[in-house]
Amino acid sequence: MREVVATRYVTPLREGGSLPGIVEADDLGTYVMKFTGAGQGRKTLVAEVVCGELGRRLGLRVPELVTMQLDPVIGLAEPDQEVQELLKASGGLNLGMDYLPGSLGFDPLAYQVDPAEAGKIVWFDALINNVDRSWRNPNMLVWHGDLWLIDHGATMIWHHNWPGAQASAAKPYNASDHVLAPFGPDIEAAAAELAPLVTEELLTEVAAEVPDEWLAGEPGFATTDLLRRAYVEPLLARAGSIHERISIGEPTKTQPSRAPGWLAERLAPRPNPADEDRAARADTGRNGEGSGR
Known part of the structure; x- marks a missing residue:
């Protein structure tokens, strides 16, 4: 992977649990940066690299990954204290994913996927146990x-418990809830x-x-x-x-994620302060209306 240097912290992304941020770099590119100081730790970044680069080599569309040198000083103007603390904890080498301007989140009701492409993505996710x-x-x-695959930090669950890796990697893959x-x-x-194509080499x-x-x-x-x-070794054994x-059975619909509890907590979306502020103002307005009657 190429190495770049972060030059400007643009804004945080609050959709996920790790608080990634949009960052500009010295190659004039813009990236989604994932930090070593985030709560998920460096194993999330390892999984992003192993699975993202594997997907790219298998012909799947994964945005380019780079390593990014970060000097925490670039976040001094950031007003969010949580972001400042994250940047301070992440000095050094972090991970960047090419930012795709104008991209939209996949909506299965608005976008059709042919069985061949769906099959490749489901097979790939089964391989890496996504x-x-x-x-x-x-x-x-x-x-x-085109469809682009992002966020592979919640894969290869076995690398969180190496003594049980062989048994974990041998498990089947239930794709009932897979979006495709x-x-x-x-x-x-x-x-x-x-x-x-998934060879030892x-x-x-x-x-x-x-x-x-x-x-x-x-x-x-x-x-x-x-x-x-x-x-x-686990990926090589699993591929064949x-x-x-x-x-693939009936989706669970209303049931919670099947991810292990420790991982489900890390994958939970972060609350958006703007939404919370709007909700607070709405509550205040309702309370005011009630007291004026």
């Missing part, structure tokens, strides 16, 4: 008429095309993109190379047969 591309939170954008399940995804065709190349400083000090691994190998273990 629990966060559901109808609740599609994590896809429509840009210039209603489009008749052709998973068999996707597996026939994509599974042979490709996965090793992808894992090598992760900066050493995001891997150093992981308990149970003497070197970062051993940890990179630990990322390769995961299509046989993908199930």
